Amino acid sequence: MRMHRRTLLALAVFTGLTAPSMALAADDTIKIGLLATFEGPFTVLGEDGERGAMTAVAEMNGTVAGKKIEIVKGSSDASPDSAVRAARKLVEQDGVKVLVGPLSGDEGIAVKDYAKTQPNVTFINGTSAAQDTTLRDPAENFFRFSTDGAQWMAGLGTYAFKDKGYKKVATVAEDYSFPYTQVFGFMAEFCKAGGHVPSKSWVPIGNKDFSSVIAAIPEDVDAIYVALGGADAVNFLTQYQQGGGTAPLIGGSITVDQTVLTSKGKLKEVLKGTPSAGPTADTNDAPAWKAFVEAYKKQPGAFPSPSLFAHGYYVDMKATLLGLDQVGGDVSDGGKKLRDALSKLSFDTPTGKVSLDKNRNAIADIFLTEVTEGADGNLLNKLVKVVPQVNQTLGIPEDEFMKLGAVNRENPSCP
Amino acid sequence: MSLAIATTSATPQRNWLEKLGAGHIILAVALVLYPLVASDFFLTQIGGYSLIFGMLGLSLMLLAGYGGMVSLAQITVAGIAAYAIAILGNNNSSILGLGWPWWLAVPFAVLAAALASALIGWISVRTEGIYTIMITLAIATATFYFAQQNYAIFNGHSGYTGIRAPVFWSVNWRDARPFYYLCLGLAALSYAAVLYGSRSTFGMTLQAIRDNPRRMRALGYHVTAHKVFAWLLAGVIAGLAGVLLVWFNGRVSPGTIGVDAAIDVLIIAVIGGLRHPIGPFLGAVVVVLMQTFAIDIVGAERFNTLIGMVFLVIVFVSPDGILGLWGRIKPHLAQESLRPGP
Numbered sequence: 001m002r003m004h005r006r007t008l009l010a011l012a013v014f015t016g017l018t019a020p021s022m023a024l025a026a027d028d029t030i031k032i033g034l035l036a037t038f039e040g041p042f043t044v045l046g047e048d049g050e051r052g053a054m055t056a057v058a059e060m061n062g063t064v065a066g067k068k069i070e071i072v073k074g075s076s077d078a079s080p081d082s083a084v085r086a087a088r089k090l091v092e093q094d095g096v097k098v099l100v101g102p103l104s105g106d107e108g109i110a111v112k113d114y115a116k117t118q119p120n121v122t123f124i125n126g127t128s129a130a131q132d133t134t135l136r137d138p139a140e141n142f143f144r145f146s147t148d149g150a151q152w153m154a155g156l157g158t159y160a161f162k163d164k165g166y167k168k169v170a171t172v173a174e175d176y177s178f179p180y181t182q183v184f185g186f187m188a189e190f191c192k193a194g195g196h197v198p199s200k201s202w203v204p205i206g207n208k209d210f211s212s213v214i215a216a217i218p219e220d221v222d223a224i225y226v227a228l229g230g231a232d233a234v235n236f237l238t239q240y241q242q243g244g245g246t247a248p249l250i251g252g253s254i255t256v257d258q259t260v261l262t263s264k265g266k267l268k269e270v271l272k273g274t275p276s277a278g279p280t281a282d283t284n285d286a287p288a289w290k291a292f293v294e295a296y297k298k299q300p301g302a303f304p305s306p307s308l309f310a311h312g313y314y315v316d317m318k319a320t321l322l323g324l325d326q327v328g329g330d331v332s333d334g335g336k337k338l339r340d341a342l343s344k345l346s347f348d349t350p351t352g353k354v355s356l357d358k359n360r361n362a363i364a365d366i367f368l369t370e371v372t373e374g375a376d377g378n379l380l381n382k383l384v385k386v387v388p389q390v391n392q393t394l395g396i397p398e399d400e401f402m403k404l405g406a407v408n409r410e411n412p413s414c415p
Numbered sequence: 416m417s418l419a420i421a422t423t424s425a426t427p428q429r430n431w432l433e434k435l436g437a438g439h440i441i442l443a444v445a446l447v448l449y450p451l452v453a454s455d456f457f458l459t460q461i462g463g464y465s466l467i468f469g470m471l472g473l474s475l476m477l478l479a480g481y482g483g484m485v486s487l488a489q490i491t492v493a494g495i496a497a498y499a500i501a502i503l504g505n506n507n508s509s510i511l512g513l514g515w516p517w518w519l520a521v522p523f524a525v526l527a528a529a530l531a532s533a534l535i536g537w538i539s540v541r542t543e544g545i546y547t548i549m550i551t552l553a554i555a556t557a558t559f560y561f562a563q564q565n566y567a568i569f570n571g572h573s574g575y576t577g578i579r580a581p582v583f584w585s586v587n588w589r590d591a592r593p594f595y596y597l598c599l600g601l602a603a604l605s606y607a608a609v610l611y612g613s614r615s616t617f618g619m620t621l622q623a624i625r626d627n628p629r630r631m632r633a634l635g636y637h638v639t640a641h642k643v644f645a646w647l648l649a650g651v652i653a654g655l656a657g658v659l660l661v662w663f664n665g666r667v668s669p670g671t672i673g674v675d676a677a678i679d680v681l682i683i684a685v686i687g688g689l690r691h692p693i694g695p696f697l698g699a700v701v702v703v704l705m706q707t708f709a710i711d712i713v714g715a716e717r718f719n720t721l722i723g724m725v726f727l728v729i730v731f732v733s734p735d736g737i738l739g740l741w742g743r744i745k746p747h748l749a750q751e752s753l754r755p756g757p
Contacts, residue, residue: 038710038716038718047716072711073710073714074710075710075718077670077675079669079673080573080574080666080668080670081664081667081668081670081671084664084666085460085664088460089456089460092455092456092460093456093457093460093707106572106668109573110666113576113666175564175571175572176572176573177572177573204560204564204572205572409566
C-alpha cells in the first residue's frame with residue numbers, strides 16, 4: 001500500500017510537470033510577446049519601454065484586424081543569456097509568432113542570433129541599439145524601426161565642435177556594444193570636424209564607484225562625453241560633481257533621458273546645458289509628438305515626458321500592429337506575409353516618418369537637444385535642431401562606411 | 416506492483432534490482448519516458464535546464480552535505496568549463512576559437528574546471544563555515560569581473576556566441592530530445608557516482624572529517640588532502656554541467672557566471688535539501704519552474720517577489736528543504752495506509 005501511494009505521488013508530480021504545455025490561442029486573439037528588462041540595473045528603463053508599447057496597444061483600442069491583442073511579457077536582466085532565455089520561453093512555450101523586444105544592445109545581438117533559429121517567428125526590436133544587430137550578418141526576420149545608437153548621435157559631433165567650440169573631449173561610457181555604437185556615432189562626426197579624443201574610459205554596467213574613472217580623465221579636456229544609462233549615469237554624475245569636476249558635459253542619448261533627468265538629487269546644475277542627440281526631444285512642438293505625450297501619460301507610473309525607451313517600444317509596437325493590420329492578423333503562413341508588409345512599411349510616428357533600409361533597419365529623424373529646466377522645475381531636453389532622415393551609415397556611402405570597421409572599444413580613434 | 420512482490424519474496428542475498436530501490440527505478444522510468452509527453456520547450460528549457468542546474472547543485476551538495484564546505488563558486492567552476500569550450504572549440508565571436516574537435520575540447524574543459532575547483536578548495540579549505548562562503552563568493556565575484564573586463568581571452572561583456580553542440584553518431588545533440596537524454600545521462604551518472612562515493616571509504620572519511628576534523632587529524636588522516644580531493648570531484652561534476660550549459664545556451668558571457676547565478680545554485684541546493692543527492696535536482700526543478708512561470712502568475716512587476724516568497728515558505732516550513740518536507744510527510748502517509756478502509 002505504501003508503495004502504491006508513492007507511485008501515485010510520483011505520477012502526480014510527473015503529470016504536473018508536463019501538463020501545462022498548452023499554448024493554444026483562440027482564433028479571435030493575436031498573441032504578441034513583449035520582451036523588456038524588468039530586472040537588474042535597467043529595470044526603470046524596461047518599465048518605461050512597456051509603457052510605450054502599451055501606449056501603442058491602447059491607441060488601437062487593444063485590437064488589430066478585428067482580433068483582440070494579447071500581450072505576453074518576458075523579462076530579462078540586460079544580460080544576453082537572460083534575453084535569449086526569455087525569448088525562448090515566449091516563442092517555444094507561449095507560442096507567440098510576433099515578438100517585440102529586447103531593450104539593450106548585447107541583448108539585441110543575442111536575440112537576432114536566436115531569431116535565425118526561428119524562421120517562422122517575426123522579431124521586432126524594442127530599443128536595442130547596437131549597430132551590428134542589423135548592419136553585419138543580419139537575420140531575415142529581425143526588424144528595427146527604432147534606429148541604432150550611432151544614428152541617434154547624428155549632428156552632435158559637429159555641434160559640439162562648431163557651436164560649442166570643444167576641441168578635446170574625453171569619453172566615459174559603459175563597456176558593451178550599445179555605448180560603443182554611441183561613441184562611434186559621436187566620434188564619426190567629431191573627429192571629421194577636427195576634434196580630438198585623448199582618452200576613452202569603459203566602465204562595467206552596474207559600476208558603483210567611479211573615483212578611479214574620474215581620476216583618469218585628463219585635466220585639459222574641453223568637455224566630457226558621457227554615455228551611461230540609468231543608475232550608472234546618476235552615480236557617475238553625482239560622484240563627478242562631488243569630486244569637484246567642472247568640465248562641461250556632452251550626453252549620450254540615454255544619459256540625458258527622462259530615466260535620468262527625473263532622478264532626485266543635485267544633478268540639475270550639472271546637467272543643465274548639456275547637449276545631446278537622440279530619437280526624441282521633450283520640447284518638440286509637433287502636434288503628433290504632443291498627442292503622443294498625452295497618450296503616454298495615461299499609462300500608470302508615467303514620467304513627465306516619455307523616455308526614448310517608451311518612444312522606441314512605441315514605434316516598434318506601432319509598426320508591428322500596422323503590419324499585422326495590413327495582413328489581417330494572419331500569421332498562419334509562418335509570418336511571411338507579415339514580414340513582406342513590414343519591410344515595405346513606412347509610416348508617420350510622433351517623431352516623423354520612419355521607413356526601413358534593405359537590412360530592415362530604420363531611417364528616421366534625429367533630434368539635437370540641450371538640457372533645460374522646464375516651467376515646473378523638471379529637467380527637459382530642449383529641441384535645438386532636427387536632422388532629417390538619418391540612415392544607418394550616417395549618410396556615408398555604404399562601402400565606405402563598412403571600411404570604418406565594426407564598432408568596438410578601439411574603433412574609431414582620434415587621439 | 417510486481418516490484419512490491421519482488422520485495423516481499425526477498426532472499427537474504429539482495430539482488431541488484433533491490434539494491435537500486437523501487438524509488439530509483441520509478442524515477443528512472445519516468446525520466447526516460449518524459450520526452451513522450453513533454454513539448455520541446457519542456458524537454459530543454461525545463462527538463463534539460465533543471466538537470467544542468469541540478470548537477471551544479473549536486474556538486475555543491477557533495478561539498479556542503481558530505482564535507483561541510485558551503486561554496487558559492489560552483490557556477491564559476493562551470494563557467495571555466497563553458498569558456499574553455501568556447502575558446503578551444505568553435506565560436507563566431509571572431510576571437511580565439513581554436514577549432515578543436517569536441518572529443519578533445521570536452522575532456523580539457525572538464526579537466527580545467529576540476530583543477531580550478533581543486534585550487535579554489537585549496538585556497539578556502541583552511542576556513543570554516545561563513546568564512547568559506549565569503550572566500551568562495553569573493554572568488555566568484557572576482558572571476559565575474561575578470562571575465563567582464565578581459566577582452567583578449569573572455570571577450571568582455573558580450574562573451575562568446577555561436578557555440579554549437581556537436582554532431583556525432585549522426586545525432587545532432589542540440590536537438591531537444593538528444594540534448595535532454597544527454598543531460599539526463601550525465602546527471603544520472605553524476606548522481607550515481609555521488610551516491611556510490613558517499614558510501615565508499617573516501618566518502619565515509621569525508622563525512623567523519625565534516626563531523627570532527629580534529630579527531631580525524633589525530634587519527635592520522637590528512638584532512639586537507641581529503642577536502643581538496645572532494646573539491647576536485649565536485650569540480651568534475653560542475654565542469655560537466657558547464658559544458659552542457661554552454662551547449663544549451665549556445666553562448667557564454669559574464670552574465671552566465673554572475674553573483675545572481677552563484678546564489679541561484681545555493682538556493683537550489685538549500686531548497687532541495689542537502690541530505691541526499693536527489694535534493695539538488697528537486698530544488699532545481701522548483702527553481703526553474705518558478706523562474707520560468709512566475710511572470711505569468713503575477714505579471715512583470717512583482718514576479719521576483721513571488722519567487723522569493725515561495726523560497727521563504729519552503730525554508731520556513733522545512734529548514735532542510737523539500738527532502739525534509741518529504742521526510743515529514745512520509746510517516747503520515749504510512750500511518751494512513753495502516754488505517755482500516757472506509
